[in-house]
Amino acid sequence: MSSKKNRFEVRGLIASFVIIAVCEVFFLMDIYADFFRIDIDTTWFDHDQIEFVAVVTLAFSLGVIGLQIIRLLKRHRQAEEVVETASGELYHVIQKHFVGWGLSPSEKEVAFLLIKGMSTQEIADLRATKIGTVKSQTSSIYQKANLKGRSELVAFFVEDLLSGETILHENRPESV
Numbered sequence: 001m002s003s004k005k006n007r008f009e010v011r012g013l014i015a016s017f018v019i020i021a022v023c024e025v026f027f028l029m030d031i032y033a034d035f036f037r038i039d040i041d042t043t044w045f046d047h048d049q050i051e052f053v054a055v056v057t058l059a060f061s062l063g064v065i066g067l068q069i070i071r072l073l074k075r076h077r078q079a080e081e082v083v084e085t086a087s088g089e090l091y092h093v094i095q096k097h098f099v100g101w102g103l104s105p106s107e108k109e110v111a112f113l114l115i116k117g118m119s120t121q122e123i124a125d126l127r128a129t130k131i132g133t134v135k136s137q138t139s140s141i142y143q144k145a146n147l148k149g150r151s152e153l154v155a156f157f158v159e160d161l162l163s164g165e166t167i168l169h170e171n172r173p174e175s176v
Helices: 002-035 047-101 105-115 120-127 131-145 150-162
Strands: none
Touching (some): 002 047, 047 105, 047 131, 131 150
């Protein structure tokens, strides 16, 4: 169903583009003829009728393109909402595991920064602590989570996302 709808939308945009291009050529020829005072009336169509048809088809094409823009903006908003929801849900899933592992507030913060890809030095600088403190906290995090290092910590959360499991139905803590 979606594929047919997409093909229809693409064909509508292509048709609109062709109509606009043909009308553009006509209007450029019309301007050229007016500039050099060339009469381009034909016996089978009056010049005014041709201009009227061109303007009406342009209006139709603009309507089709306008509808496509509205549809695309709606899809974009929906996609943003899905991403925002998934981000929020992922945060709650991560938080749930941190609580289950018994991480302290400082360890939770360090763990989030590790997952975000920050180096030990960057975490120490950001938290205004010594690098040894951060190393101690990371070691404690890995021990409590029964993980061997940063890559396993990140993989622990990414694996579920990549396997296609949904995080939207997980039971999450009410207040975090």
